[in-house]
Amino acid sequence: MLKNSAEVDKIKEEVKNRAKVVNTIINSYLELKDPKVLYRAVRHLIDAGGKRLRPVLCLISAEAIKEDWNRILPAAAAIEIIHNFTLIHDDIMDKDLMRRGVPTVHTAFDESTAILAGDTLFAKAFEIIIDCDVNPKYLTKAIKMLADVCIRICEGQYLDISFEKRKYITEKEYFEMIEKKTAHLIAASCALPAVLFGKSDKLVNALWNFGLFSGIGFQIHDDILDLIGRDKIGKDWGSDIVEGKKTLIMIKAQDMGVEIDIFGKKRATEKEIENAVKKLLECGAIDYARNKAKEFIEKAKKELKILEESKAKTLLTQIAEYLVTREY
């Protein structure tokens, strides 16, 4: 695991450098044209920042298989654009007010504009990816993978919403949901370079699994941050509890018979959220989730054995570890 904060800073620096490249290409693709308000809505969330984790993983995966990521930069941009599209639509459904420290798109504009901004980004992703400088045969395979992942994301979001209405969710159901909603896009981010450059199925699968397991760990950790990240996460603190989201933490607490009275109550005071978090910490549910997240990262790292040693391979390992130790 990551040794010290200097190491973490170095990883962040590596991510940031590549994120800059990603931002430049995204900006070049999302010009502010007519109808201006629509395109302001299209750019709103992307301009608000974000770590660009997925496209950066895509670039580093290309490096790890010794290929030039300049040829597949549009695919990296497409991945980030799809991620943002899903966030915009999710925020409408979840009625979330803040994201990345700014009002959500449907809050800053209106719901119709937010639906359309999401749809525009979605279409844009498939328009952009065509610009990859690779064999069209591999490109069509990559498009199929990406479209398939988008379908899974919809299924995952549907499950997430439907879980809110149900009293009891099993861990198995939870894992199916986060795999689809979150982990598959991260898996695709890591696997797409291998697909685009026509590598073996074995290599594609290993990178897919690396991303999949990392993505599961990432999502579990994200649920933890919703409870303990507070001022750092840039969105509503404890929103998962008040919205009644069935996170691994809540499922574990429920299994242990721990009652959280504000769960699913739609609103709660800061003090009430504080008390709920305290209870979840004391009963061990948060630690349980933390350990699960780490287990998945260990599984993810094992998948990288297929790769030759390289700076990029080390970086992938370190990022996976960072995903479950980060504070925001």
Add this chain to the structure above:
Amino acid sequence: MLKNSAEVDKIKEEVKNRAKVVNTIINSYLELKDPKVLYRAVRHLIDAGGKRLRPVLCLISAEAIKEDWNRILPAAAAIEIIHNFTLIHDDIMDKDLMRRGVPTVHTAFDESTAILAGDTLFAKAFEIIIDCDVNPKYLTKAIKMLADVCIRICEGQYLDISFEKRKYITEKEYFEMIEKKTAHLIAASCALPAVLFGKSDKLVNALWNFGLFSGIGFQIHDDILDLIGRDKIGKDWGSDIVEGKKTLIMIKAQDMGVEIDIFGKKRATEKEIENAVKKLLECGAIDYARNKAKEFIEKAKKELKILEESKAKTLLTQIAEYLVTREY
């Protein structure tokens, strides 16, 4: 122009035969799997029927360029699926209750499920089109064309909504809106076979323009049907008036100083709608639109000069004419 009702029946028969093929392939792609409710929502509008105009035009265009449409059936399915996705999202934004004689998806299910059903269909279209049995180089060109059209559809829908808030819209603005919202997808339906089979730009453009002009005529006629189609259209009668939609008819009436008091009033009695339609007929605004629609169909037909004579070419001509004479 179409001579008699026997001729119209024959065209309908030709369309219906091909629509059956399209339905079979769509059904094979949209199986009812888990999560079941989401996939029921995904299928809801498609199962409610519809003329399958766009995919049928796609198949006939393939015939007209002497190619086997069996190889591009997935593209035809993708076009219809994209059309349905846009309708589902549009109905949410327009708060429409009925479509094709059944409750709209957000009415039959809920808004979140409708957003996700639309997103799922959107992704599905790009997954499906990959199955076309053509050169991947041409396939990627077709995907780019389709993605680009989807962006235009979003822009067109945005313009349509934004027009409701504005007092005066020019004819030029109206035409830009319907081109993007409606005509580009019909243009793509006609041009995609030529793209997929690697035909010349000249042929692609001619078929695109045929579809574009037909699509414009189609939309103008659709606006007329909203007013005079009444029980036949399967959606709310006169909804364009009460919703304040700036159709060519309303723009013309406004230009002539004809006041429609229920315009944009969100609700009106049957009697009030009847009176409004009578006024629009008497002032000549509906006739004006009818003539414009016919002009565009004549322009469309001229584009087909590039094609050799064939049964398919004649059928394209007849369908274009039917688009502006149909009663629903």
